[in-house]
Amino acid sequence: MFRYDDADDEPPLKLKIKDLNQNIVCILCAGYFIDATTITECLHTFCKSCIVKYLQMSKQCPMCNIKIHETQPLINLRPDRTMQDVVYRLVPNLFEGEERRKREFYRARGLDKVQSKVQLKSFSGKLDPSGSHFYRNDEQVSLCLEKHRSQMLNQSESPSSLQKRYIRCSVRTCVSHIQKLLIKKLAVPERIEINLYCEDHILYEDEPLKYVWLAHWQGKAAPMILHYQLESSKILSDKSG
Numbered sequence: 001m002f003r004y005d006d007a008d009d010e011p012p013l014k015l016k017i018k019d020l021n022q023n024i025v026c027i028l029c030a031g032y033f034i035d036a037t038t039i040t041e042c043l044h045t046f047c048k049s050c051i052v053k054y055l056q057m058s059k060q061c062p063m064c065n066i067k068i069h070e071t072q073p074l075i076n077l078r079p080d081r082t083m084q085d086v087v088y089r090l091v092p093n094l095f096e097g098e099e100r101r102k103r104e105f106y107r108a109r110g111l112d113k114v115q116s117k118v119q120l121k122s123f124s125g126k127l128d129p130s131g132s133h134f135y136r137n138d139e140q141v142s143l144c145l146e147k148h149r150s151q152m153l154n155q156s157e158s159p160s161s162l163q164k165r166y167i168r169c170s171v172r173t174c175v176s177h178i179q180k181l182l183i184k185k186l187a188v189p190e191r192i193e194i195n196l197y198c199e200d201h202i203l204y205e206d207e208p209l210k211y212v213w214l215a216h217w218q219g220k221a222a223p224m225i226l227h228y229q230l231e232s233s234k235i236l237s238d239k240s241g
């Protein structure tokens, strides 16, 4: 699907998104893949919701008509994360737009509070055994939370450090959720703000971890290291200086 050219003296190959569209657009909804899902029998890819809905009426691939399975076509579907990452990288704002759309969907149904509560619960490792939460089947990201170096100097003044530095959570978790988690775990007063950095880039509240990973941690090993910094460090150092 892509053509790479390694020769140093050639200008970099430029691809127009229009030329790639046929590879990253779902024929069922004519939009970019969302939760890209591939049929194992023929390797054709669709949005998850599109193909699941389609297979309620048919047991054949909508592109090539191959019979997917005698009785249960859904068991021959697989999430295609590589394809989804390609789409998110090629189409600016698609991921953010999709996250916003999901948040609005939940908010309109009064589910947003439930959603964030459930998510914080999952940080502590106590997953709801009934399985009734939205993030259970999500792609996961491993994080390591460390103090920002600017705060290392103030060890004695900073609040208790984290007992559990490593966490795993959904890629849909936003920076703001990690900030809330830190406020809770470090027992810092709510008025103090927590800044999060990845590779010295400050992170914004609304950024989902998927985006942070793609923007700052692509190609590096897990866990992704996030540095936290308490806004109070400024107040504390002003006082001492």
Ligand SMILES: [Zn+2]
Residues within 6 Å of the ligand: 026, 027, 028, 029, 030, 031, 033, 034, 046, 047, 050
């Ligand atoms: Zn679709």
Ligand SMILES: [Zn+2]
Residues within 6 Å of the ligand: 039, 042, 043, 044, 061, 062, 063, 064, 065, 066
């Ligand atoms: Zn097919």
